[in-house]
């Protein structure tokens with residue numbers, strides 16, 4: 001029996017046991033009640049209320065514009081839809097980089113106003129004091145290393161990170177620092193699979209990969225990518241499990257046709 005199937009609620013302890021027992025952790029993003037309910041009932045381990053909401057929900061080019069209030073709205077909606085999975089909420093750009101007091105204040109708002117179970121923030125040594133302060137307050141923290149989209153204007157591209165030894169070394173050291181500071185897990189985004197494997201092996205806490213290869217302790221995908229809602233986005237790391245764009249287009253076109261031809265509603269669809 002796997003660790004996760006017979007638990008009533010996924011917790012940081014369960015995630016830790018899954019890593020120790022070699023059971024992979026499944027994580028997906030969600031931003032609203034209805035999808036969160038489906039993903040939770042399907043048995044997902046973690047829902048990430050990602051700041052990718054800025055892209056896929058609001059249509060912004062980057063994750064930078066989304067606000068703390070908007071993240072709280074999305075996260076509270078997600079939490080109302082779940083019974084079992086663990087909910088991690090992104091601290092958005094500008095809500096934690098100033099200082100550790102600001103970071104703690106934002107994390108507390110997320111916990112009090114959404115009912116989420118943990119927060120995630122991007123960066124290593126730069127945010128370490130904030131990670132410690134938030135963890136010391138009793139809030140679980142997930143790190144995020146490699147391609148950190150809140151720094152897109154510093155990177156200049158969404159290309160694979162840490163291919164050069166200096167950046168790979170910093171990532172190795174940041175991962176250890178985040179673990180020592182009390183993080184319960186780390187997202188590794190778009191880094192070479194060999195580096196992700198090495199980091200995952202060196203840590204006691206689970207790593208969750210996106211474009212970081214199969215040796216991570218778990219995987220995360222943005223729901224719009226996995227379900228084929230966002231069809232323009234086709235990076236090599238993405239496995240698209242559905243083509244919802246096509247299916248929804250077909251359904252809505254049928255509906256339009258039925259309305260125009262007075263096929264809908266029929267006798268049994270009225271009072």
Ligand code: KIV
Pocket residue numbers: 029048049050051052053090187189210220222
């Ligand atoms: O915001 C997000 O969706 C994320 C994932 C890509 C890990 O941070």
